[in-house]
Amino acid sequence: MSAKFSYQRAVSIKDAAEATGRPGTRILAGGTDLLGCLRDGVFQTNRLVSINNIKELKGIRSRPGGGWRIGALTTLTEVAEHRQILESYPVLAQAAASVATPQLRNQGTLGGNLCQRPRCWYFRGQFQCRRKGGETCFAEAGQSLYHGIFGASQCYIVHPSDTAPALVALDAKVSIAGRRGTRLVPMSSFFVLPKDSLVKENVLEPGELITEILLDAPLTGTRSTYRKVRERASFDFALASAAVVLVMAEGKVRTARIVLGGVAPAPWRSTEAEKAVVGKPLDAAAVAAAAEAAVKGAVPMADNGYKVPLVRGILEETLTALSA
Amino acid sequence: MPRIDGYERVSGTAVFPLDVILPNMLYGAILRCPHAHATVKAVDTAKAREMPGVHAVLTDADPEAQIGWFSRPGSAGSGSPALSRLFDPHCRFEGEEVAAVAADSPQQAWDAVRAIRVEYEVLPFVSDMEAALKPGAPDVQEGGNRMGNPRETKRGDVEKGFAEADVVLEETYRTSCDIHTCVEAHGSVVQWDGDRLTVWDTNQGPFPIQAALAGALRMPLSKVRVISSYMGGGFGSKLNLGKYSVIAALMARKAARPVKLFLTREETFLAVGNRPAHIMKLKAGVKKDGTLTALQLTGVGEMGAYPAATAVGYQVGDLYKCPNVRIEETMAYINAGPNRAFRAPGFPQCSWALEQMMDALAEKIGMDPVDLRLKNISTVCQMDNNKPYTSTGLRECLSEGARAFNWKESRSRPKGEGPWVRGVGVAGGMWGSQNGPPATVIVKLYADGSANLNMGAADLGTGTKTVMAMIVAEELGVPMDRIQVENADTGNTQFTSQSGGSKTVYVDSPAVRAAALEVKSSLLDMAAAQLKVPAADLNFKDGEILAETGTQRLALRDLRQLQMQQAVVGVAVRGPVQSDKVVRPFVTHFAEVEVNTRTGEVRVVRMLAAHDSGRVMNLLTYRNQVFGGFIMGLGLATMERRILDPVTGKMANANWHDYKIPTAKDVPAQMTVLPIDLHDTECNTTGTKGIGEPAMIPSAAAIANAFYHATGVRITAAPITPSQVLTLLAERKTKG
Structure with a gap:
């Protein structure tokens, strides 16, 4: 770990976007994936920006004209147990309920669940693989028990999120805040394949963060x-x-x-x-x-x-x- | 009976070694070899030494670190040459110790460890036991990868036996390498006080650790105190001294500060033992009426990088009556962490093979699997000159277990149309109980009628302290809440060997009983002198001395000699265990599983465990042992395995996420423990035979047999994961 390390609490979305734009900065939400990655040396950081004090990022609210918006900081437990989500979007409630363990669902957030890093044991372990800037994909000739069967090129990770497939299936949209304002991205365009980037799994740029997930009202039937x-x-x-x-x-x-x-x-x-x-x-x-x-x-x-x-x-x- | 230390354990006031914090204590961390096989060419610690908070750095260059290391640490001086040394430059597995640091905080220690520059020469490695035994494989140890000559056990003539059989089957079974994953990681806190060393160490018994540590540091036994009154799980991996204890002691001396050195979870996957993987080729002959005619086992075990043999053949030679047996076992070195004893070493592996084979034989001759086993019960120990067992409860385990499990009906129930199908299976087993050296126990009765039990044995969470206190309560009539137990501290308790081999209650409880009886006898002598009647006419009951005639009573507060000396002390050493008979616990497990033929998911929904472990001392802790054992067997059967990367030889799943052990949700909803409480008056004075290991011996095999019953597909290689299930089901589809 780097000797110089700072921790900052962002007070607003704008503040968070400003702070995370600087190199080496990571956003801290639930921390259930981030802290493990830092401890295991998967990547390093010299600056953590906590967004946990930004109230607007929390909670599930109905949208005028139908549908729901789920703040990025909403915990997986809240998503899994919310009555309207259970009724209108069982796929999402079930996906959120299937994540990890009760403790992790109480701490982990929906935004974090979409941004978590892959679980490939070479990426997570002491292997300098392509996704960490190395030359080799160790899974190619190694142990590929949990690796992918679709969409691979040079890297065979699988996306670990349970809520991500549910949100793509619901045709949800993700609202992304950045230093130059916000943009709305369809969930189906949020993730990137290795052919587009070997080092990141989604379209977020430095200085950007997910603020909320938008769901349309379900159609009859x-x-x-x-x-x-x-x-x-x-x-x-x-x-x-x-x-x-x-x-x-x-x-x-x-x-x-x-x-x-x-x-x-x-x-x-x-x-x-x-x-x-x-x-x-x-x-x-x-x-x-x-x-x-x-x-x-x-x-x-x-x-x-x-x-x-x-x-x-x-x-x-x-x-x-x-x-x- | 609730645990005597239940409150302490639940409330968190019990101090485990991992909890110990001493004033001015430093934290240690170990730099380990990241390669499967390498030679350390140079270690540069200059930068680490300059880092903030660092107080000691230890490497092979330090003269005090030139300590020989043996296969069983503590065998130093036995004449056998050392296998390696504390920081051996020849690293034969990923995770071998290269250097260590002690610093003010764990973070500083780890930062400094990462700042040590090591130049390695990476060597060719071998991480597969079959590859290791082939010519041209890289040598893990000088002289090749085969440890000595194959061990051979022979009885009768197997060829003759196979010729007499109506059915002969042969199959190769495999078990994976599994990790103990104790909740409390391995480690020690060490403190020097002048020339005296005190060590809070998490282990299965402090006395062998004391001896090994004294040997390694060339100190008198009297100057080494090891305390392990509480410990958070061992399962065999904490029987011996760990290098971390020695390293901590050396760094504490260097820094003149106490040092706490606990391994990280990841380190425990690499360097502190495992249940070795085995390949077992088993050939069996049976007559149509179910009589076994021959059993032949050829086993290869994966030892790891240092000698640590685990034999698997015992049950093949002893569990069932069979005149012709041949067992040949080989252990192979590979470049991976050496194995250690793991809950019934060798036995769950053997059950995986033998009990699946019994199932296959039964099917072939059209016999019920329970009946086939009942047909072949032995009352004598075929592996020990046909000496009789003190008791043989296998028949009762099978028949009473089958009745309680509703076996016949469960076996014939429809299996389901799919995708979920169900089945039930059974497996028998036995444990080769072990003797230990005599244990010394002290029981003290105070003037107020309360008692103190002082014993060396460690309580691995199994309830040892509670069971032993119950014996004192039984003999002296002292209520449980007035008994205090001191245990597992070489400074103030007496010698006993480690808690392992399911022998603690079996070996130490007779000494507890004898010590309590001695207290009683001294008490009666005092009373006899005071009352001027023969001691033989007196009895001690409910805190009072009673005369046979019933006319005279004497309360303890009125016993003058006791009130003067304030306590009566009884000391006992367990006497010799008789040797003309053999003590063996027996077991039968039943399991019901559901298999999703679409997704390969396997759920164990019901289990029943019938055990003959002699007298049930405490049903609560007995049942807990069995539940824990079965769940561990469920892990072996359905999910646990060490995975080594074939390209680098490094462990791919060295963490608690990728190495999977069962969670509460994987545990069957219905679990039943059926004690076969046979009165064994010959095994010892408490009638006990040991439960900890029998509890997991046949569990995995029962699950495998239930899986076969459900699907008609035999899975010979553990674990039964969705990946394997789907692959085998797909193969069956294409083959028809």
């Missing part, structure tokens, strides 16, 4: 669910997950958004799977076709071939459940 498969029942990231949001009309699927987690460097939207169900009744044939379509183009590594049948299985289960 919307059904949604989040399913996560992990090696143990708690305190574990997804081997693979699926966030599914369907709008049903007259017994058929009108629109579908199917987003996979744990299989790619960003939440992985499967338009192929969506196409397989849109305009059709959600019967066994459509479910099977969607499950099969979702794994087309998968490129398994040495140890993660199981993720192909796993994705298939998860989609069979979730789509069948939503058809009822």
Whole structure:
């Protein structure tokens, strides 16, 4: 750790944006990922800016004209237990409830959950990998049990967030504040793949922070669910997950958004799977076709071939459940 | 009976070594080799020494650090040559000690450790036991990667046995390398007072640590005091002296300040032991009526970088009646942390193989798996000249357990249409109880009728102190809340060996009983003198001395000799354990699992554990032991494994997140412990045989058998993870 280190409490969003613009600065929200990264030497910082005193970043509020806004500092527990979220966006409530452990959900924030760094054990461990500025991806010839089957190039991380696939499936928007004002980015454009950047996982620039997540009011006939498969029942990231949001009309699927987690460097939207169900009744044939379509183009590594049948299985289960 | 120290443990007033804070104390940190295999060419500590707060830096260049290290620390002077030294420049595994720092704060110590420049020559490594035994593999130890000659055990003629069998099966089973992950990390706090060294150390018994530390530092035993009255879990990994204790002592002397040196969680994954991975090729022959005709085991174990053999064959030779047995075992060196004893060393691995094989044999001959086991029960110890066991509860464990688990009905219940399917499995087991050297125990009865139990044994959280206090209460009639226990402190308790091998109650409780009886006898002698009646006519009950005739009573406050000397002391050394019979605990576990054939998820939903460990001393702590053991077995069966990176040899999952142990949500909702409380009057004076290790021996195998029953797919390699389940289910689909 650097000998020179400072800690600052931002008093406003503007203040936070100013402060985080300086090199070597990191934003401290819940800290559940940041402090681990600093302790493990994944990256270093000489300046922490806490945003925990900025009231505007907290809480869940309804939007005029329908829909909800969730402040970036809202804890995962609040998201998981909020009555309107549970009713209108089960996919998000379920995703938030599936994160880590009760303690981590009480401390961790929604904004932080979207900005957490990958869990790749080479990235987190004492390996100078490409994402840390090194020359090698150790997973290529190493242990790839938890790595990706989609969207990789030179780096095979999977995006670790549970709420991210849910928010992409809900077509949410993320409000980003910076020194030059705010911008609104669709959740589906928020994350970046290794082909665009090997060192960051989202579009945030220095001096920018997420202020809130915007959700539109759900259309009539919307059904949604989040399913996560992990090696143990708690305190574990997804081997693979699926966030599914369907709008049903007259017994058929009108629109579908199917987003996979744990299989790619960003939440992985499967338009192929969506196409397989849109305009059709959600019967066994459509479910099977969607499950099969979702794994087309998968490129398994040495140890993660199981993720192909796993994705298939998860989609069979979730789509069948939503058809009822 | 609630734990005698329950309040202290729950309220946080119990002081564990990790809690100890002394005035002027420094914090130590160890620089460890980041490579699987390397030679240290140069260590530059100049910058570290200049850093703020640094008071001591220790490397191989320090003359006092030239301390030989042995496979079992403390065997120094036994004539065997040292295997390495404190900071050996030849680092044979990731995590070997290279240098150490003591500073005012842990952060300063770690900053200084990171400022030490080390020049390594990185050497070729081998991290797989099969690769290690092939010609041309890099040598981990001089003389090759095979430790000595294979160990061989033979009985009868296996070829003849296989020829007599109606069914012969052969299968290769594998278990992974698992880490102990004790809640309290390994470490010590050391303080010098002149030439006296006091060490608060987290271990399974302070006396062997005292001896090893005195040997390493060339000090008299009398000058080394080791205190481990509370400790936060060991499971076998804290039986021996750790280098950290020696390093802390040397730095404390250098700095003339106390030093606290506890390992980080990550260090404990690398350097303080594991249950070694095993490959077990098992061949078995059985007749149609279920009679076993031959068992042959060829085992290879992954030792790590230093000698630490773990044999797995015992149950193959002893659990079931079988005339023809051949066991051949090899241990291989690899460039990874050496193994240590881990809850029933070798036995859960053996069960994983043997009990799955029994399941497969039963299916082949169309017999119920419980019945096949019942058919082959032995009442004599086949591995020890057919000496009889003091008691054999395996039959009761199987039959009463099956009844309580509702085995027959559960076994024939529909498995489900999918995606969730269910199944039940059973596995038997035994533990090779161990003797220990005699323990000395002191029981003191005070003038007010309260008592003090002074014993050397460490309580690993198992409830040892409570059980021992109950014996004092039983003999002297003193209420539990008036008994104080002093334990596990070489400064003021008496010698006993470590708490390990499930032998603490078995070995030490007879000494407690004898000491309490001696107190009673002294008390009666005093009363006899005062009342002028023969001592034989007197009895001590409920704090009063009663004459046989019932006419005379004497309260303790009226016993003049006691009130004068204020206490009666009883000292006892456990007598010899009889050797014409063999003491063995037996066990049977039943498990019910649900498997999602779409996602590969495995849930253990119900378990029942039937145990013959002799007399149940305290049902509360007995049940806790069994629950803990089963859950540890669940970890072995479904999630735990050390993963070494094939390219660098470094451990990929050296943390509590990527190395997964079961959480509360993974524990079955229904857990039942069924004690088979047989009266064993021959094993010792308390009728106890030990429960800690039997509690996890067959758990993983029972889960594996239940998985097979549910899916029809045999998983021979632990753990049964979704990745493996999906891969095997997909293979079955393509193969049809």
